[in-house]
Amino acid sequence: MIKIIKNFARRLFSGIFGQRGEVKMGFYGSPNAGKTSLANKICQDWLGEDLGSVSKIPHETREVQIKEKVVIERGGKKIEFKLIDTPGIATKIDFEDFLKFGMKKKEAQNRAKQATQGIIESIKWLDDMDAVIVLLDASSNPYSQVNITIIGNLVARNIPVLIVANKIDLKKSDIKKVQGAFPEYEVVGISAKTGENMDEFYEELFKLIKKAR
């Protein structure tokens, strides 16, 4: 509660006394929603380099990854932000799930331990974000409690949010279902893998950063 008040006061004062420096843009969502894939796509498009590794095995990102000074351009205007890719948030972790991907027991246990620490780190970072992109897998059920909890926390902290429905290249994807689940928010459907609809995404990202400044 104190953190929420502190965050609100920080945002209020920066609003009164002018723009803050670099906007901290967080990427949040469930494991395997495609947070790092999208972060890589942005970094490739604007910096020509990747941010982190991606994998089909959940919890590939187990530490917060940061890319400073990402500059994007829209209509001749430039905007700078700090990209913060966070580990996927889950409510449960069973090392045996990793064994199905051919991992050895010790390796799976180690990955599970790091994943739990990653989730704690992601939650701690929530208070420091200026704006957040919540990434959802458009081919999965959007009514997951993790998505609702993350968005609820962002609203309580008065942090601007953009919902991105990833994997629209998949046949099972249903962008309307995602929009129906979050009717009060802007939802952009993309494919970080194929680059589909990235133009609209950058448009919305630009607006989001402006809102956070």
Add this chain to the structure above:
Amino acid sequence: MAIKSKKKVKKRVRTSRGVSEGLTIHFMPFSEISNEDSIGKIKKVMGLVLANKIIILQGKLSPDDEVRLIENSMTLIGNIKGFQGLEIATISGEGDTINMFEKMRRNIAKILIGERDKITIIGPATVVKDIKRDPKKMELMLQRK
């Protein structure tokens, strides 16, 4: 023949008793946690989850309480034998289409008495396999032992 069928009945009784002993559902009225602070709420919920109970809570936890509950359960994975985290889901009694006046009325009620028109289910991941949710219903999938 008659003895054989008696034995069969006995067996069935033993099986069903075993199942009922393994699963406890704890109904928690909103009043049980409404006066607790965040730590108190989490302690209460975690105590029941660690006792392998499924909680059906009248109302819902605040977003901050929910995130602290997840954080707390993550710190326990690996430290408490067999604990794998929890499943949580909230369903609201609200319809999809509500008018402005109804929205205002609900917001006032929320401030005065909390979100009691919601139901939250929380259970240990070792007991609850999944909670499938859409705006109108929730399905609780239990682990097979």
